[in-house]
Amino acid sequence: MKAEAVLGFRLEPFLRRVYREVCDGGVGPGFGSMPLMGNESVLSMYESFRLGPWPEKLLPVWDWGCAAWSCVDVEGRIITNDEGGPTLTRFTTRTWLEAWVGGVDLWKEIYEDKDATIINPFTKKPIATKVRGTAKGRPWLKVN
Secondary structure, three states: OOOOOOOOOOOOHHHHHHHHHHHHOOOOOOEEEEEOOOOOOOOHHHHHHHHOOOOEEEEEEEEEEEEEEEEEEEEEEEEEEEEEEEEEEEEEHHHHHHHHOOOOOOOHHHEEEEEEEEEOOOOOOOEEEEEEEEEOOOOOOOOO
C-alpha cells in the first residue's frame, strides 16, 4: 500500500483489510474513520501530529471532536488519545468495529461520564450536564 510506504511501517492487518476491502473512511464511531490518504486523512493527521509530541506508529483514525481521538497502534489495539495522553482501551480494531456494528455506544465504553454545571448564557441560570470525563483504561506504552 502506498500509505504504508509513506508511513514507513505496515498497518495492522485488520485495519489494512478494512481500508482495502471495505471502504476508504466513513465507518465506525465518532465522525467515522478518516480516509487513509489525502487532505484531512489518517496520513495527513499523523504527519501533522508527529511534528509535536504525538507517539510514533499511533494512527489517528476516528475523530471524536474536541481533540479526542480513537487511534490504532501497530498491534491493532484501540488507544484513546486526548489531553490526558494515550490510554489503552479493551478493544482491538476488530472488536471495536464489531461493537460499533452491534450498536454499542463506544463513547460510553471509552470515557467516564462526569457531572458538570454550566451557566446558561441566556438565562444566567445553572444547568446540570454531563461532560467528557477521564478515558477508561490504562496508560498506553508504545511497542515496536
